Amino acid sequence: MKQLTCSKCGNRVFFENLSCETCGSTLGYAPDEQLMFAFEPADDEAWRRQGPPGLDYKPCVNRKRGVCNWMLPSASSHRHCLSCRTTHTIPELAKPENHGYWAALEQAKRRLFYTLVELVLPTPNKLEDPANGSHPWEDWAETWAHYLHMVDGLETAAAWGAHLDQALPSGPSLKVRALDLNAESIRDAVIEQWLPVSQFINAMDRSLGAHDSYPFIVVEPVIEKLDFIHRVVRAGSSGSVAMNFLPRDRARGAESSLDSSAGHEEADRP
Ligand SMILES: [Zn+2]
Numbered sequence: 001m002k003q004l005t006c007s008k009c010g011n012r013v014f015f016e017n018l019s020c021e022t023c024g025s026t027l028g029y030a031p032d033e034q035l036m037f038a039f040e041p042a043d044d045e046a047w048r049r050q051g052p053p054g055l056d057y058k059p060c061v062n063r064k065r066g067v068c069n070w071m072l073p074s075a076s077s078h079r080h081c082l083s084c085r086t087t088h089t090i091p092e093l094a095k096p097e098n099h100g101y102w103a104a105l106e107q108a109k110r111r112l113f114y115t116l117v118e119l120v121l122p123t124p125n126k127l128e129d130p131a132n133g134s135h136p137w138e139d140w141a142e143t144w145a146h147y148l149h150m151v152d153g154l155e156t157a158a159a160w161g162a163h164l165d166q167a168l169p170s171g172p173s174l175k176v177r178a179l180d181l182n183a184e185s186i187r188d189a190v191i192e193q194w195l196p197v198s199q200f201i202n203a204m205d206r207s208l209g210a211h212d213s214y215p216f217i218v219v220e221p222v223i224e225k226l227d228f229i230h231r232v233v234r235a236g237s238s239g240s241v242a243m244n245f246l247p248r249d250r251a252r253g254a255e256s257s258l259d260s261s262a263g264h265e266e267a268d269r270p
């Protein structure tokens with residue numbers, strides 16, 4: 001993930017922040033621009049943006065429940081952000097512990113959507129596409145998850161300027177780079193960049209008494225599969241293959257009917 005800063009004071013903020021720890025501003029993340037902005041909140045949802053002028057935004061309706069910090073264009077007919085809009089059913093909130101589970105789920109999903117937006121891939125969901133919103137093939141889904149972790153992991157390491165002098169026991173030092181999404185193959189990047197970075201992360205995990213956050217052995221067939229996903233992503237994001245996952249006859253109108261669907265109302269209910 002890229003490094004994010006507050007648009008009012010310029011200090012570092014994090015993807016999940018609701019406010020800036022430095023200047024106290026209310027923060028909202030704009031997925032369309034992949035930026036965090038400071039806002040002056042207002043009751044009528046027309047939040048005034050702080051810092052340089054630009055698009056007008058309103059907060060996702062789930063912000064009121066403290067589970068979302070994403071924004072939508074003020075002119076949008078939706079009330080939920082790009083990510084919350086895909087939640088079909090939420091846990092029974094009368095049980096207090098369920099609020100935390102729901103918040104954790106939404107938080108993880110926003111990270112997934114961050115990467116899908118970055119890869120210029122569509123963001124299908126069960127409301128728009130009941131057949132393909134779930135994953136029919138486990139291996140396919142797992143390799144996708146693996147690829148998305150690698151894309152975001154390398155981007156985060158590069159955004160922090162990570163540099164490993166001991167990437168290999170007596171090899172050259174490594175300046176970590178984000179994955180080149182236009183590269184024909186990511187085979188070399190997996191071996192030269194991602195392996196040392198993931199091994200470093202696991203080494204840190206163990207030093208801190210945590211489990212390995214990347215408990216995978218990357219053998220040749222795994223690299224082959226990751227490279228295949230990369231080729232699918234390239235084809236999808238360049239538009240050379242259709243990737244809207246939606247049958248042609250239903251593609252039109254799905255967007256406009258989303259807010260009024262019964263499933264969606266369920267997510268609105270406290
Ligand atoms: Zn600030």
Ligand SMILES: [Zn+2]
Pocket residue numbers: 060061062063068069070080081082083084085
């Ligand atoms: Zn949201």
